[in-house]
Amino acid sequence: MNATTVPQLLAARAAAEPAHVAVSQGNNTLDLGTWQARTQAIAAGLRAAGVQAGERVGLLFGAQDWVAYACAYTGVLAAGAVAVPLSTRSAVAELVYMLEHSGATGLLYGPTAQPPDVKTRLCWDSYAVAALPDAEPLPGPGPADAAQILYTSGTTGRPKGVTAAHANLTHGFRLRPPLRPLAHSRQFLHAFPIGTNAGQTMLFNALYAHAGMLVTARFGPDHFARLIERQAVGSVFVVPAMAIELLRSGALERHDMTSVALLGSTAAALPPTVAAGLAAALPRATIVNYYTSTEAAPTQSTVVFEPDRPGALGKVVAGGALRVYDDAGQPCPAGVTGEVWMRCAGTARSYHDDPAATRHVFRDGWTRMGDLGYFDPDGYLYLVDRESDVIKSGADKVSTVAVEAALHEHPEIVEAAVFGLPDPVLGMAPAAALVATRPLSLGEVRRFLATRLAGHEQPSRITHVDELPRNAGGKVVKHRLRALFDREANS
Structure with missing residues (x-):
């Protein structure tokens, strides 16, 4: 080609x-x-x-x-x-x-x-x-x-x-393709901001896909669901925070969603309970999780939600490849956690005016994803955590992704973000910021997690917020949440 x-x-x-x-x-x-x-x-x-x-x-x-x-x-x-x-x-x-x-x-x-x-x-x-x-x-x-x-x-x-x-x-694109992506749809819908990797992906869908792009400047669950109903949208793209709002608000039940054939989530991994909720609310739709980064795009892995592997991030598509390496740079066997790398299917990207960072992240067509993960025996990738987010607590390492997934199972917790805070004994200990339907005590949260997480994984401190701070791409900015505890300590 x-x-x-x-x-x-x-x-x-x-x-x-x-x-x-x-x-x-x-x-x-x-x-x-x-x-x-x-x-x-x-x-x-x-x-x-x-x-x-x-x-x-x-x-x-x-x-x-x-x-x-x-x-x-x-x-x-x-x-x-x-x-x-x-x-x-x-x-x-x-x-x-x-x-x-x-x-x-x-x-x-x-x-x-x-x-x-x-x-x-x-x-x-x-x-x-x-x-x-x-x-x-x-x-x-x-x-x-x-x-x-x-x-x-x-x-x-x-x-x-x-x-x-x-x-x-333009990798994988043809000037005159026999079949265009999203051929099942007349329109696809999103609410991603300009200037983000997710937004750029949607722009190229508009340029190349069979479906036209329907975009809304603001995301509100009822407004979003109403657009789907009125325009009979076939493909819908969200970030996890939007998916959570759609489920929490009941908007998917109040509006006709029968036109939706595909719901894709990007920017971060869908919590398993959220993916399961989407599958139940949209029984005619295929729920897909996309995994990539600004550095690795347009290569990505995709996975269709399956109840028996709800946390999987899938297999790479379109000629790329995924590897998980240990500290010695050797491939990890199935079930062993290591650093995730993705191979670009075509011309690799680079950092502008930063050769040292380029050498660190981009190597021989491979891109360091900054994540820790592992493969199951069938070759599906599971994300353990962002490498920078792993909490080293005493002799243990705590995955914030695993703790957040467990917190999302609580019926009164809408969203959760987990991060490490300094601890005089352990060095660092997990803490959580919660968006909940009512104030929850630390004891309540820990009792709920007792059968789901080990003791060292449970939050030692919690705080409640009206909403989690996010950047333009929809990712939680955790250093702003750490500052909440700093203010509490200094007040």
Whole structure:
């Protein structure tokens, strides 16, 4: 299969299906013919303004602006420049850092975005972009050229810019495929923010899949379920926090979900009880868990929920591979926990302007996932924990994923996040932040967990919160929860 570029994919599909509606949001729609025309207008405008091939251009668009963002993104790429997708949910200081770190020479931003005060040679609002005249296609980039720098969620430190070439983003795509993904659906629905890996995956679904993208700027369980019912949505994509809200609210029972053939969850592992709840609430749907990272994408593992292996993260697909290595760099046998690596099926990614980190994470086509896990005898991967989240408590190691899964079994616990806190005897001890239907005492929680977890795995402290703090990608930011206990200790 010959490598291709993102502009070539869009041009080929727009020529074949110009009237296909690729993106729908509220009253705004984007068909492929219009997408292609706006892409070329933006590309020509950028070139005329002095943007050169290989230069980086930031894209700051709010959750309401997916149609404008889609055109800006492909326009930047068609100009041969490198797109830097940003989220309006990020703090101003983070946006400034990303623009400066990426070396962005330009910034395109939407009507609901407030651009940060940072020096760029070119800064266009959405009205300036929309006013660009139609133009003929440019020669464009090559498959090996850089296409985007996407910043990681930064849950364990400062965000890192991950560079992807066109050949990486288009791996497995064909200019004229005999069958397109999501062929069972007329539309797929999501509520992921721009500037995240999950959001980029949805953008490429809109570009390539049979189904058109239906996107909502805000996630509310009833609003989301109502969209599914009204539009007879066939494919639905969520993060675990959204899945929990859909189940907790009863929205899946209040609305007609019979159109849903696929529900996919990404960004973090679904707690087994949540996956089982989705399967019961959506008996006609296939429940799928996706496992990847900003560094490893577009390679991913997938698993269809099965009651006899509810916690499995699946097997890798599309030509990639998974390995679990011990500390000596040797493959671990089934049942033995080690470090998870994923092999990219095509062109691997790298960190922007950070060769040391690139050498540490990317090796010979393999990507270090930062997770600990193991294979079962059938080759299914199970996640034990984020390597940085494992709690070393005395002589034991505690998996926060296992403790969180046990807490989710409690009928009055809606969400749970587990992390380590300093302990004068053990060094570190588990603690938990809970979103619950009523205040629970530590004794109640520990009695419930007594038959589910070993003593050293049980939380030594708990706190209650109205909601768990999350980043733009939907992942829990645990250092903010640790600060709650620090404040309690100092009060």
